[in-house]
Amino acid sequence: MSYITSFFDNYFLLIDAMSIYIMVGLLFAGILKQLVPDDFVSKNLGTDSTGSIIKATIFGIPLPVCSCSVIPIAQGLRKEGASKGAVQSFLISTPITGVDSILATFSFFGLIFTIFRVLSSIIIAIAVGLVQNFLEKESIKKEKTSLKPMFSTTGTSTTSLNSFTPKPTNTSSDSSCGCSSKNEKKSFSIKKVFSYAYVTLFEDMVKALFIGLLLGAAFTTFIPKEYSSLLFENQILTYFVILLFAIPLYTCATASLPIAAAFMIQGMSAGAAFIFLTAGPATSAVTMSVVYKMLGRTSLIVYVSTIAILSLVFGFLFDSIFDKLEILNLSHHMDELSILNRTASILMLLLMFYYLLIPYFSKKSSCCSSETSCCSSSSEV
Structure with missing residues (x-):
């Protein structure tokens, strides 16, 4: 019984620590969605230049998109001609540095960790894009070099070789993308802000959050600190174990x-927590499969x-520089809870259970309606 009580105490402790920041972050995300034009990103990411990678990273920072919905957007950008490097940079920076994620990170780990996470994520996103575009250009050069003997020295060789250079495809008029080709200026709507947020x-x-x-x-309640400390004693080993755990995890x-936060309560270092928070959202099994299908095997290897x-480098750097800094803020939250925090926690819980129970009740109602129709059809016979 004491374990159950402790579990619920820890569950609500985590909710109280992040609820107000998530609710406010989602509101900002909804406002940004109204302010940023739908085609703003796709218009600026069409070249293989360093500028397109930096733009993709910067554009991804404030955009109101989580890890779950960034994948279809990245696929749309690629179809509209965005370079492989720009797409990869966008995939990394957008979910990690979203408004809700930044505020929630601050709620758990404080200002220094949050700034470090945002800046390092930007650097990682740009680095991945630059490596990808460099390798892409090198492979195109090799293709051209290997094809030269096949052509004569006439003026037709240049034209033939240009056909091997990938060109962005304009699919803005394609109805399959679900977007309007007209650049209509959308009016600001409070209703749409709350609806999107x-x-x-x-x-x-909601499912991933729950x-x-x-x-x-569960980690905080049921894993004894004596056992977890055995793993976290060796800092370098912890880095690799956490990395292997985080890469395929879909969160x-x-x-x-x-x-x-639960890992840190059990004794894990902040640097290892950084590795988990960076590698987890950016390299889930779902994201990796999409990168492989959309960009190819080489791109997937570069990406991961x-x-x-x-992630390992920045995790080690954080532990080396801020090893004596107290990062986790959870110990003080229970004493400092305000009415606003409690209200945000209640609202978030209500929303969570509402969206988690909707599929169950919708399936049940659809079954009932189908049974009714079946009954009515049988009675008619």
């Missing part, structure tokens, strides 16, 4: 925070290996 975005992340909170509370940037290496 607390319906579209929250529904996207599971993340459960796992965080969004915000939902991974309570799990990282660069993220893994730089």
